[in-house]
Amino acid sequence: MDAKHFEELMKARHSVRYFQKKEIPENTLKQIITTALQAPSWCNSQAWNIYVASGKTLSEIRNIWISKSKEGIKGYSDLPPGHRTDASERSQKTMEQFFKGISEFTKDPKLLQDCQSFLFNAPTIVYLTLPKGAIQYSILDLGALEMSILLSAKSHGVDSLIAYESIKYPDVLRKFCKIPDNEEIVIGIALGYEDDNITNKFRAEKLSLNEACHFYN
Numbered sequence: 001m002d003a004k005h006f007e008e009l010m011k012a013r014h015s016v017r018y019f020q021k022k023e024i025p026e027n028t029l030k031q032i033i034t035t036a037l038q039a040p041s042w043c044n045s046q047a048w049n050i051y052v053a054s055g056k057t058l059s060e061i062r063n064i065w066i067s068k069s070k071e072g073i074k075g076y077s078d079l080p081p082g083h084r085t086d087a088s089e090r091s092q093k094t095m096e097q098f099f100k101g102i103s104e105f106t107k108d109p110k111l112l113q114d115c116q117s118f119l120f121n122a123p124t125i126v127y128l129t130l131p132k133g134a135i136q137y138s139i140l141d142l143g144a145l146e147m148s149i150l151l152s153a154k155s156h157g158v159d160s161l162i163a164y165e166s167i168k169y170p171d172v173l174r175k176f177c178k179i180p181d182n183e184e185i186v187i188g189i190a191l192g193y194e195d196d197n198i199t200n201k202f203r204a205e206k207l208s209l210n211e212a213c214h215f216y217n
Helices: 003-012 026-036 055-070 089-106 111-117 138-155 170-177
Strands: 049-054 124-131 159-163 183-192
Touching: 003 138, 026 049, 026 138, 049 055, 049 170, 055 111, 055 124, 055 170, 089 111, 124 138, 138 159, 138 183, 170 183
Parallel strands: none
Antiparallel strands: 049 124, 124 183, 159 183
């Protein structure tokens, strides 16, 4: 792939917050993940595990998610998510711009929350885990795998969303996806095909090169 095509792929991938009711073929999912497994890791440690929920399994997970959301049960993810106020000044500013921007764009401040409550209507969610007590650098490796899945999916015409929402009730995921207690559920990636929902038309503003990068010659 040349630089132009890679740039096009990067720009084409964006966060989809509402998916069509269309299943992803199992063979496509296997191809996406097989390609993504070429991601680098520290000393080739490949500490990660990947769990893929679709069909009946995800439907059962979703039903419990909806019930817990209606009851107002707060998340209790394996990794503490922190609070936006704990972020740097610049990050707080960009997050504020995002939430304000999407609310003004959709003209419905509750729409994003509504999409979250039923897991974005995603037909598939991929859960990424690490062994408890893994070396700290393994989280960087998992990030490389995560991005590889996103780009691999887009190359197959499959859209995606990284979301804390999808892993905030880890006991439910352990039950239905048979994730052992000695693994931490780090993040979930929703996969599917973009719906025409207005939330999918919004694009978050990215930092410019000058804002994010510093060159020294």
